[in-house]
Every structure is written in structure tokens, then in C-alpha cells.
Amino acid sequence: MAEADPRSRTQLRRAVLSSYLGSVIEYYDFLLYATASAVVFAKVFFSTLDPLVGTVASFGTLATGYLARPLGGVLFGHFGDRVGRKKMLVVTMTLMGVVSVLIGVLPTYAQIGVWAPVLLVLLRVLQGVAVGGEWGGAVLMSAEHATSRRGLWASFTNAGAPSGMVLSTAALAGAAAVAGEDGFLTWGWRIPFLLSAVLLAVGLFVRARVEETPVFARSTGPSTPPLLEVLRRHPRNLVLSIGIGFGAFVAQGVLTTFVIAYAVQAGFARQTVLNALTVSSVAAILGIIGFAALSDRVGRRPVVLVGALAMTVWAFLLFPLVDSGSTALLVLAVVVGQGIVHAAMYGPLAALYTELFSTRARYTGASLGYQVAGIGAGLGPVVFASVLQGTGSALLVSVVIAACCLLTAGCILATGETSRRGLDDDTPVTEPGRAPVA
Numbered sequence: 001m002a003e004a005d006p007r008s009r010t011q012l013r014r015a016v017l018s019s020y021l022g023s024v025i026e027y028y029d030f031l032l033y034a035t036a037s038a039v040v041f042a043k044v045f046f047s048t049l050d051p052l053v054g055t056v057a058s059f060g061t062l063a064t065g066y067l068a069r070p071l072g073g074v075l076f077g078h079f080g081d082r083v084g085r086k087k088m089l090v091v092t093m094t095l096m097g098v099v100s101v102l103i104g105v106l107p108t109y110a111q112i113g114v115w116a117p118v119l120l121v122l123l124r125v126l127q128g129v130a131v132g133g134e135w136g137g138a139v140l141m142s143a144e145h146a147t148s149r150r151g152l153w154a155s156f157t158n159a160g161a162p163s164g165m166v167l168s169t170a171a172l173a174g175a176a177a178v179a180g181e182d183g184f185l186t187w188g189w190r191i192p193f194l195l196s197a198v199l200l201a202v203g204l205f206v207r208a209r210v211e212e213t214p215v216f217a218r219s220t221g222p223s224t225p226p227l228l229e230v231l232r233r234h235p236r237n238l239v240l241s242i243g244i245g246f247g248a249f250v251a252q253g254v255l256t257t258f259v260i261a262y263a264v265q266a267g268f269a270r271q272t273v274l275n276a277l278t279v280s281s282v283a284a285i286l287g288i289i290g291f292a293a294l295s296d297r298v299g300r301r302p303v304v305l306v307g308a309l310a311m312t313v314w315a316f317l318l319f320p321l322v323d324s325g326s327t328a329l330l331v332l333a334v335v336v337g338q339g340i341v342h343a344a345m346y347g348p349l350a351a352l353y354t355e356l357f358s359t360r361a362r363y364t365g366a367s368l369g370y371q372v373a374g375i376g377a378g379l380g381p382v383v384f385a386s387v388l389q390g391t392g393s394a395l396l397v398s399v400v401i402a403a404c405c406l407l408t409a410g411c412i413l414a415t416g417e418t419s420r421r422g423l424d425d426d427t428p429v430t431e432p433g434r435a436p437v438a
Contacts, residue, residue, distance in 0.1 A: 008147070011211055015145040016156050018210045019138040022093055023160020024167065025203045026134045029100040029196050030065065030127055031161070031256065032168035040172075040189045041120070044108050064121050065128035066378020072132025073367030074227055080137050080363035081226035084212045085144070088363075089137045093207065096130035097200030099123050104193030132374075136353075136367030143354040144213035144423055151300070151419065154350035155292030162284035162338070165256060169278045171195060173271060215423050219359040226364035230357065237356040238369050240415045244304065244352070245373025247408030248345040250401055251311050253380035254318070255280070255338045261385065262394075263322050263330060276331045283339025291347035299417045300348040300355075307344025308409040314341050315401035319394035345408065355418035362423075376404065 072092070080088040103123050109116045135157065143154040171192035179188025230238055256277065263273045295303045314337055321333035349370070357365030384397045 008145070008214075012142075012145045012153065014206075014210045015141045015213070016153050018089075018207045019142045020156040020160050020163070021203050021206050022089060022134060022138050023157045024163045025093060025196075025199045026096050026131050026138075027161045027164030028167045028171075028199060029096050029164075029193075030131045031165045032100070032171065032192055033065065033103070033124060033127060036172065036189060040185065044185060044189070063375075063378035063382050065124040065131070066375050068125040068128025069132035069371035069374050069378075070368055072129035072134075073136060073371040074364060075129065076133025077136055077364030077367040078226050080133075080140075080367075081360050085137045085140050085216060085363060086207070086210060086212050088133060089141065089207060090204065092130045092134040092137070093200065093203050096127060096134070097196050097203075099126045099130065100193050100196035104190045104196070132367065132371045135370060136363045139350045139354055139366065140216075140363055141210060141213060143351060144215035149293070149296050150354070150423075151296040151348055151351040152289065152293040154354060155289050155347050158292070158346060158350045159285045159288045161252075162281040162288065165281040166278055166285075168192060169274045169281070173274050173278070176271065215359055218424065226361045227368075229361040230365040230368065234357050234361065234365055237415075238365060240411045241353055241356055241366075241369030242372045243407050243411030244415065245349060245370055245408070246376045247308055247311065247405040248342065248349065249374050249376035250380045250404040251315075251337070251342050251345065253377035254315075254384065254397075254401060255334055255342060257377075258381040258384050259318070259322065259334060261381075262319070262388070266322055267325060268322075268327070268330060272327060273330070276327075276334050279331060280334040280338040283335050284343050287339045287343025288347040291344045292351065295348035295351065296419060299419050300352045301412050301415065301417050303344055303348050304352070304412045305409055307341060307346075308405045308412065310341045311337075311345060312402045312405040312409070315398040315405065316395075319398060323394070345405075352415075352418055354423065355421045356415075359423065 076088045076092055103120070106119055106123070107116055138157045138160075139154050142157060143150050146153040172189065175188040175191045176184040179186075179191075224232065260273050260277065263276075264270055291303050291307070318333050318337055321329045324330075353366040353370050354362060356369070380401075383400070387396055387400070388394065
């Protein structure tokens with residue numbers, strides 16, 4: 001089915017571009033911190049600690065951002081369901097850009113002592129609040145403007161995450177090349193954070209040209225607050241959405257954060273690891289969009305299920321490939337992991353989460369489910385670094401990853417097929433086995 005009219009097609013294109021660029025900017029800032037936590041912050045903000053303990057502490061500050069994301073989802077979701085998607089997206093983008101610039105000028109531990117990590121954690125929390133509110137609104141702007149191929153159009157928001165990773169790793173690699181090893185730890189790492197100001201200006205310009213979604217404009221608000229509406233009408237879908245996303249986020253945390261530190265400790269040069277991560281992130285952009293488009297044809301459930309089961313297996317191959325010492329096998333490990341296996345789990349989630357909740361509770365419900373699941377990406381590297389420090393066993397890490405992916409598989413099996421559901425239909429989808437769109 002074609003999009004309704006030229007104006008609708010124009011607004012859909014603008015909404016998709018706005019959502020994609022907004023997601024790129026948000027995740028550039030959010031994942032820039034993740035990469036920096038693996039290669040810089042342990043030495044800059046936790047310089048008095050043992051190197052491995054410093055890495056654990058650095059990942060701990062990373063986790064605070066993920067823990068704050070559900071708060072952002074509920075806060076911005078409430079107003080997004082009441083006053084509109086667009087206004088909240090302008091606020092979240094501005095907050096993220098300002099916070100990232102502040103991180104770029106933050107004094108180090110050597111300069112202000114304990115206040116440095118304290119302020120770092122505070123800014124990380126604000127990052128989490130911002131990205132927690134951004135994702136749901138960005139997904140809905142695309143999904144609610146689309147009248148067909150919802151999985152494809154909504155997936156551009158999820159594709160913004162690896163796109164932001166490409167930008168962030170490229171920015172760090174470029175800064176390291178310009179500043180050198182000593183200069184990078186002194187001032188070079190700040191440059192990518194300061195560049196957020198430029199990205200913010202571009203993103204706000206594009207976002208200002210998008211209209212509110214027609215689905216939201218046609219809807220009428222419930223008498224109860226959106227959060228209570230989610231808990232009252234969609235509790236099962238909320239729980240299932242958390243379980244579906246949890247394994248995907250644990251895998252994401254491993255593939256984009258933990259494996260960086262693991263590979264560096266295994267003897268790879270930092271630049272080699274960042275280059276491998278950049279290649280895998282480019283592959284993930286294509287994989288996410290491709291698997292999301294496939295889910296429009298065969299359904300969300302089978303695509304996510306196959307991805308979850310494949311990641312269960314890949315978890316046991318990932319670390320032996322890294323331990324081989326071969327650069328080619330390192331690239332294979334992260335490209336297949338992030339670009340294919342994880343992309344199948346993650347690509348359809350934007351449309352799936354949109355389809356699980358009614359219109360005036362959709363921003364809150366989708367954001368809350370997604371962001372609570374996202375805690376897995378924040379806690380995963382902390383837990384795995386601690387396990388590795390205590391036991392030295394990467395096999396045990398693989399077992400935990402596999403268990404989380406099996407949780408995703410079980411939850412997606414318990415969820416009804418959502419791809420046929422119209423977004424104006426406020427009937428929750430809960431029963432398994434509904435036929436997908438042909």
C-alpha cells in the first residue's frame with residue numbers, strides 16, 4: 001500500500017530523517033561515553049585505582065546512565081503522551097547536547113580530586129534521562145507517520161545507535177591520531193564531546209520541520225496518567241517487552257563496550273579494537289534495517305526469535321575468537337555478533353514496542369519497557385568485568401549472556417504477533433500466534 005498523499009510522504013520522510021539523526025546524535029553522545037569508559041576514564045577519573053579495578057569503576061559510572069534511562073522514559077513519556085511527541089524530542093536532544101559538552105570540559109581527578117568522578121556520575125545520569133526520553137518519541141514519530149512498512153521506517157531510529165557508535169569511535173580514533181597517546185589522555189579525548197554542540201545545532205534544525213504525528217492528533221487522552229494507564233491496561237505487555245529487550249541489550253553491552261576492554265587486555269592495540277568496532281557498527285546499521293524490513297513480511301516474532309537463539313550460540317564463540325590473537329578473527333567476532341546476530345534481535349524492536357501499547361500510553365509504555373530492558377547493557381559490562389576479575393573465566397560470562405538471550409526467546413514466544421496491528425487500534429496484543437503481514 002502506498003503512503004496516503006504527497007504531504008504525508010513528505011512528513012514521513014522528514015519524520016524518519018529527524019528520528020534517525022536525533023538517534024544518531026543521542027547515541028553518539030551516550031555511546032561516546034561508553035567507549036571512553038573502556039579506553040580513557042579509568043586513567044583520567046580513577047587514576048588512583050588498580051587498572052582492572054579502575055575499569056570496573058569506570059563501567060560503574062557507565063551503568064548509572066542506563067539506570068537513569070527508565071526515569072527519562074517515564075518523565076518524557078508522560079508529557080509526550082499528553083502534549084505531543086515533537087516537543088519532548090526537542091527537549092531531550094538539547095539536554096543531551098549540553099551535558100556532553102559539559103563532560104568535555106570536566107576537570108580530571110588530578111585537578112579537583114573526588115569531585116571529578118562525582119560530577120562525571122551526575123552528568124552521566126542526565127545523559128541517561130535524556131536518551132531515555134529520546135528513543136520512544138523518535139520511534140513514534142516514524143511509526144505513527146507510516147501507513148505501511150512500519151518495521152522498516154521505525155528501524156531507522158534503532159539504526160541510529162550503531163551510526164552513533166561509528167561517529168563516536170571515529171571521533172575518538174581521530175582525536176587519538178591527532179593528539180598522540182599522551183595528548184589523548186590529557187586533552188584529546190575531550191574533542192569528540194565538544195563536537196556535540198555542532199551536532200545539536202544540526203539536529204534541532206531538522207527536527208523543527210517535522211509535524212506532530214497524525215495518530216496522536218486523532219487520539220483522545222485517557223483520564224488517568226499515562227504510567228497508570230500502562231500499568232492498568234498493558235501490564236503483561238510491559239513485562240514481556242522488558243524480557244524481549246533484555247537479552248538484546250546485554251549482548252549490545254558486551255559487543256560495544258565490554259569486548260573493547262577485554263580485547264585490549266588480551267593484547268590488541270586500542271586502535272585495532274576501535275577499528276573493528278567501527279566496521280561492526282557499519283554492518284549493524286545495514287543489519288538492523290534489513291531485519292526490520294524482513295519483519296514486515298514474516299512477522300516480528302520469528303526474526304527476533306532466530307536472533308536470540310543465534311546469539312545464545314555466538315556467546316560461546318565470541319571470547320575464543322578474541323583470545324586467538326588474530327585481528328581477522330577479532331573482526332569476525334564483532335561483525336557477525338553486532339552486524340548480523342544482534343541486528344536480528346534488535347532491528348524489529350522499534351516497531352514491536354510501538355505496537356504493544358495504546359496511543360495515549362504508547363510513549364510511556366514503549367519507553368519504559370525499552371529503557372528498563374536497556375539496563376542490561378549498562379549492568380552487563382560491570383558484572384562481566386567483576387566476574388572476569390574474580391574468576392578469570394570468560395566461559396562463565398558466555399553462560400550469563402546465553403541465559404539472557406534464552407529469556408528473550410521465551411518472552412518473544414509468549415508475545416502475540418504485532419505486525420498486523422493498526423496503531424489507532426487501542427486493543428492490547430497479548431495472545432501468541434497471530435498471523436503476520438504478508
